[in-house]
Amino acid sequence: MNFHLTKDRETKAHEMIARYPKKRAAMLMVLWLVQEQEGWISEAAMGYVANLLEVTAADVYDVVSFYTMYNRKPIGKHHIQICNNCCCRLRGADWLVNYVKQKLGVNVGESTPDGKFHLSTVECLASCGTAPMMQINNDYYENLTAEKVDGILEKL
Amino acid sequence: MTLVITKNFAGPNMARLDVAMKHGAYVTLEKILAMKPEAVVDEVKRSGLRGRGGAGFSTGMKWGFVPKDTTKPIYLVVNADESEPGTFKDRAILEKDPHLMIEGIIIASYAIKAHTCYIYFRGEFYRQWELMERCLAEARKVGIIGNNIKGSGYNLNIIAHRGAGAYICGEETALLSSLEGYRGWPRIKPPFPAVEGLFGCPTIVNNVETLAVCPFIIREGAAAYAKLGTEKSPGTKLFSVCGHVNRPGVYEVPLGYPFAKLLSEECGGTIEERKLKALIVGGSSVPVVTGEEALGLRLDYESCAGCGTMLGSGGVIVIDETACAVQVLADLARFYAHESCGQCTPCREGTGWSKKVLDRLEAGLGSSEDLNLLLAIADNMQGKTICPLADALAMPIRSWIKKFRTEFEDHVRLKGCPFPS
Ligand SMILES: Cc1cc2nc3c(=O)[nH]c(=O)nc-3n(C[C@H](O)[C@H](O)[C@H](O)COP(=O)(O)O)c2cc1C
Ligand code: SF4
Numbered sequence: 001m002n003f004h005l006t007k008d009r010e011t012k013a014h015e016m017i018a019r020y021p022k023k024r025a026a027m028l029m030v031l032w033l034v035q036e037q038e039g040w041i042s043e044a045a046m047g048y049v050a051n052l053l054e055v056t057a058a059d060v061y062d063v064v065s066f067y068t069m070y071n072r073k074p075i076g077k078h079h080i081q082i083c084n085n086c087c088c089r090l091r092g093a094d095w096l097v098n099y100v101k102q103k104l105g106v107n108v109g110e111s112t113p114d115g116k117f118h119l120s121t122v123e124c125l126a127s128c129g130t131a132p133m134m135q136i137n138n139d140y141y142e143n144l145t146a147e148k149v150d151g152i153l154e155k156l
Numbered sequence: 157m158t159l160v161i162t163k164n165f166a167g168p169n170m171a172r173l174d175v176a177m178k179h180g181a182y183v184t185l186e187k188i189l190a191m192k193p194e195a196v197v198d199e200v201k202r203s204g205l206r207g208r209g210g211a212g213f214s215t216g217m218k219w220g221f222v223p224k225d226t227t228k229p230i231y232l233v234v235n236a237d238e239s240e241p242g243t244f245k246d247r248a249i250l251e252k253d254p255h256l257m258i259e260g261i262i263i264a265s266y267a268i269k270a271h272t273c274y275i276y277f278r279g280e281f282y283r284q285w286e287l288m289e290r291c292l293a294e295a296r297k298v299g300i301i302g303n304n305i306k307g308s309g310y311n312l313n314i315i316a317h318r319g320a321g322a323y324i325c326g327e328e329t330a331l332l333s334s335l336e337g338y339r340g341w342p343r344i345k346p347p348f349p350a351v352e353g354l355f356g357c358p359t360i361v362n363n364v365e366t367l368a369v370c371p372f373i374i375r376e377g378a379a380a381y382a383k384l385g386t387e388k389s390p391g392t393k394l395f396s397v398c399g400h401v402n403r404p405g406v407y408e409v410p411l412g413y414p415f416a417k418l419l420s421e422e423c424g425g426t427i428e429e430r431k432l433k434a435l436i437v438g439g440s441s442v443p444v445v446t447g448e449e450a451l452g453l454r455l456d457y458e459s460c461a462g463c464g465t466m467l468g469s470g471g472v473i474v475i476d477e478t479a480c481a482v483q484v485l486a487d488l489a490r491f492y493a494h495e496s497c498g499q500c501t502p503c504r505e506g507t508g509w510s511k512k513v514l515d516r517l518e519a520g521l522g523s524s525e526d527l528n529l530l531l532a533i534a535d536n537m538q539g540k541t542i543c544p545l546a547d548a549l550a551m552p553i554r555s556w557i558k559k560f561r562t563e564f565e566d567h568v569r570l571k572g573c574p575f576p577s
Binding site: 020024027032062066067069090126 | 282404495
């Protein structure tokens with residue numbers, strides 16, 4: 001299996017590498033470029049990153065498997081991450097988790113059959129004052145109510 | 157009340173350089189560039205500013221630890237990893253006045269003679285990172301950062317970097333490992349980062365809020381800052397308040413401010429005026445205090461220590477009588493078990509077992525021996541690991557059991573949780 005970043009992203013990757021005195025330091029930023037393009041990070045992509053940064057594929061795997069935000073398998077297009085840390089639970093996180101589960105008909109850790117949504121629960125997102133909340137891909141949605149959740153999911 | 161950090165938070169578009177400059181951003185640059193770096197360090201030392209990331213160590217003193225005779229590059233690293241449950245104050249600065257932090261970065265970098273600064277954002281802060289990239293680009297364009305800043309001959313490159321989801325990367329040595337492209341594994345200290353940090357070079361790690369205070373100190377003088385707050389805890393502090401209050405949010409108050417006042421005035425009291433049961437005052441890692449203790453507590457480093465807790469990051473979690481102590485502690489244990497990096501056996505095993513034991517207590521399947529077991533686990537974790545993450549669960553375990561012991565015993569006796577779920 002062959003993997004390549006698009007030309008634009010490859011240029012960006014080289015810009016990232018130039019920001020650090022050691023190539024390896026660009027690891028997290030380059031992995032972000034991969035995930036932005038593919039939605040997840042395959043072993044072929046890890047091999048590509050290893051080549052680019054002049055490290056071994058095992059070095060890359062070591063990093064990818066440590067950080068929770070890197071997906072090692074494809075997930076739904078919209079990744080819904082609901083905070084159910086203790087602070088959010090004091091302000092209704094359990095309600096939100098159940099509501100979204102029912103609405104999408106999936107359990108935590110599953111994707112909808114059409115691959116549109118993937119549901120996770122996560123620990124603190126630094127949004128305790130605006131709980132209950134969720135992050136979908138790059139955006140935070142806060143102070144959620146049933147109506148707000150309906151509106152947000154409909155627009156996606 | 158003098159506002160050091162949040163003065164311009166209400167202004168729209170503060171992330172735009174022209175707007176920020178209209179509000180006084182970067183006026184301190186000419187002043188510091190005419191000063192000797194050592195004089196900038198002294199000024200910050202005299203202000204009494206203490207690190208706002210949690211440990212509360214003197215900022216000026218830390219800057220002074222960079223070896224004077226080093227031939228290696230010196231780095232400033234900004235800790236924007238903010239992930240301690242209950243803490244969301246740095247995020248407010250990054251969103252509402254990002255140029256204030258950049259100005260602080262320039263001051264700190266100049267003081268420690270750094271020419272490169274990395275800002276480490278937690279991975280989830282995508283929008284904040286993106287905004288910072290735009291702010292940095294604007295500042296670069298007009299020569300506020302980059303080569304030969306304002307014709308002074310001083311060069312400073314600032315780079316925004318993203319993590320990828322790991323609380324432990326907030327611990328400064330884990331952050332450095334992560335920034336170098338490795339797993340976020342904490343390192344044994346010494347060597348301290350000031351001597352041997354990023355890429356083996358002298359490195360100062362500072363919290364976002366710590367840096368955002370520096371422009372005030374330079375502009376108004378150390379004495380003006382030291383006049384705020386208390387003698388031993390000078391200045392103001394951001395408190396991010398969450399939990400059972402009517403108006404959760406980020407509030408800036410002088411250190412020494414009574415918690416009861418923060419609760420009733422800024423936060424509008426508890427929800428439905430319910431009774432205050434417990435308070436976690438400095439982020440999830442610090443010992444809990446009871447509602448009664450909390451109402452007499454003043455928000456400064458010494459008063460918190462006097463009450464058996466810590467001011468920490470200023471992440472205030474307000475808990476009323478409807479919450480179950482066992483459930484809250486089980487949630488905390490789950491967090492630390494999830495976030496342990498796994499290097500040290502006492503932490504990896506201790507956090508995991510604490511979670512299991514607390515889950516079974518909450519489910520009514522625990523025994524009276526479980527309380528002693530939890531305390532034994534806490535003893536085996538605290539002070540026995542590479543970084544303080546293990547202590548950060550040991551302290552809550554001890555304090556919750558000490559202060560709410562009957563509630564834990566009730567779960568055993570009743571074979572279930574007495575609180576409605
Ligand atoms: C487990 C753990 C997590 C931490 N998380 C953060 C964090 O998210 N942000 C932060 O500024 N400091 C955090 N710290 C404290 C840092 O290690 C460090 O003391 C701080 O960034 C120094 O900056 P300051 O002197 O300006 O406070 C954490 C410490 C530990 C032990
Ligand atoms: S105490 Fe825990 S988090 Fe810290 S280094 Fe050890 S295993 Fe990792």
